Amino acid sequence: MNKNFRIASITHNAEKKISLQDYCIDVANNVRKYHKSFPAYCETSLVVMTNTATALGLADIYIKNEDERFGLHAFKVLGGSFAIGNILARKAGMNVFETDYNQLISAEMRADNKNLTFITATDGNHGRGVAWSATQFGCKSIVYMPKGSAAERLENIKNAGADASITDYNYDDTVRLATQQANENGYILVQDTAFDGYTEIPKFIMQGYCTMALEAYEQLPDNPTHIFLQAGVGSMAAAVAAFFASVYKEERPIITIVEPLSADCFYRTAAACDGKLHCVDGEMNTIMAGLACGEPCSIAWDILSENADHFIAFHDEAAANGMRLLAKPFGDDTPVVAGESGASAFGCVAEIMTNPQLAEIKGRLQLNNQSKVLFFNTEGATDTENYIRIVNGY
Numbered sequence: 001m002n003k004n005f006r007i008a009s010i011t012h013n014a015e016k017k018i019s020l021q022d023y024c025i026d027v028a029n030n031v032r033k034y035h036k037s038f039p040a041y042c043e044t045s046l047v048v049m050t051n052t053a054t055a056l057g058l059a060d061i062y063i064k065n066e067d068e069r070f071g072l073h074a075f076k077v078l079g080g081s082f083a084i085g086n087i088l089a090r091k092a093g094m095n096v097f098e099t100d101y102n103q104l105i106s107a108e109m110r111a112d113n114k115n116l117t118f119i120t121a122t123d124g125n126h127g128r129g130v131a132w133s134a135t136q137f138g139c140k141s142i143v144y145m146p147k148g149s150a151a152e153r154l155e156n157i158k159n160a161g162a163d164a165s166i167t168d169y170n171y172d173d174t175v176r177l178a179t180q181q182a183n184e185n186g187y188i189l190v191q192d193t194a195f196d197g198y199t200e201i202p203k204f205i206m207q208g209y210c211t212m213a214l215e216a217y218e219q220l221p222d223n224p225t226h227i228f229l230q231a232g233v234g235s236m237a238a239a240v241a242a243f244f245a246s247v248y249k250e251e252r253p254i255i256t257i258v259e260p261l262s263a264d265c266f267y268r269t270a271a272a273c274d275g276k277l278h279c280v281d282g283e284m285n286t287i288m289a290g291l292a293c294g295e296p297c298s299i300a301w302d303i304l305s306e307n308a309d310h311f312i313a314f315h316d317e318a319a320a321n322g323m324r325l326l327a328k329p330f331g332d333d334t335p336v337v338a339g340e341s342g343a344s345a346f347g348c349v350a351e352i353m354t355n356p357q358l359a360e361i362k363g364r365l366q367l368n369n370q371s372k373v374l375f376f377n378t379e380g381a382t383d384t385e386n387y388i389r390i391v392n393g394y
């Protein structure tokens with residue numbers, strides 16, 4: 001086995017225990033209707049990179065470009081804004097699907113909600129989305145970030161209106177700090193990961209991500225044979241996998257989850273396959289900051305254990321190469337600005353297709369010149385200094 005790549009695969013039987021109803025196309029349509037009511041809403045592009053696909057030995061590559069999302073350069077705001085909308089609608093005795101942006105920002109609602117404080121922990125993008133959403137609705141927000149977070153990401157969260165700070169803890173301990181602060185002070189925890197006794201808000205967040213999946217589904221020129229999804233806590237990957245499994249049913253593409261080697265909790269959980277979650281603790285050094293999470297979201301694993309086929313942990317250099325290749329793709333393919341986590345799945349596949357030492361993995365994934373592969377560029381250059389350094393190759 002190559003030291004830079006690890007793979008675990010799951011063989012599924014026909015029997016499914018987990019319902020995908022919460023992520024089906026009707027739910028996704030309603031979630032998108034809610035998001036469409038935001039003035040910042042604009043469908044993000046699906047970039048087709050046929051020349052790059054040919055160069056890598058694939059039939060086609062489709063990249064859903066979340067760099068364009070809400071001016072925030074990442075998909076995460078879809079989750080935070082939908083969860084907060086749910087909380088505010090419920091508080092007003094309504095269903096979120098009966099309300100919209102204009103109603104939520106009305107003077108009456110703002111007056112009712114001005115003392116609410118939402119709190120969260122984040123590697124960057126989720127916190128920015130929560131801060132932005134809370135500000136839109138006239139509420140307060142507190143955001144904690146793990147040790148080592150980029151100064152630019154902190155600044156962006158502060159600029160979105162939050163009281164934000166970098167802690168001395170890793171991501172998972174920062175989540176525990178936010179949870180404790182919420183419990184002690186009556187703040188509302190809007191966390192994008194589920195754990196014992198805390199599943200409802202993470203589910204809303206995951207449903208929020210269905211807008212991205214639905215847009216991609218409608219934009220695809222052809223059915224993909226493969227979908228590669230990067231995982232931190234796995235909420236994004238699970239929501240997207242659930243949506244596509246629910247729309248394609250027996251025709252579901254091969255779904256592969258990718259993570260950094262240093263934060264390979266899904267790989268470990270899939271490899272052990274013993275019904276338990278397997279975590280990583282301590283410092284998780286990786287350039288893929290958005291994926292530096294050591295504890296899987298419990299409800300995400302439930303979905304992925306039944307609807308994902310392969311779990312790969314891989315090295316940072318492949319993500320960096322992915323950023324460079326997306327910035328300068330082959331032929332006249334449209335360049336995409338992709339941050340470390342955004343480019344990760346694409347970079348992982350680009351190396352699998354071109355490194356002969358990974359032939360066994362390529363075969364196991366059934367990747368070849370017939371494959372049409374869907375990726376999600378989940379963030380743009382959210383740490384500009386690092387982006388420029390990596391893309392310029394130093």
Ligand SMILES: Cc1ncc(COP(=O)(O)O)c(C=O)c1O
Pocket residue numbers: 074076123124125126192230231232233234235236237290291293341342378379
């Ligand atoms: C850019 C980016 N991509 C992917 C992810 C992974 O999402 P999740 O934590 O839901 O697995 C994150 C998480 O913060 C992220 O910021």
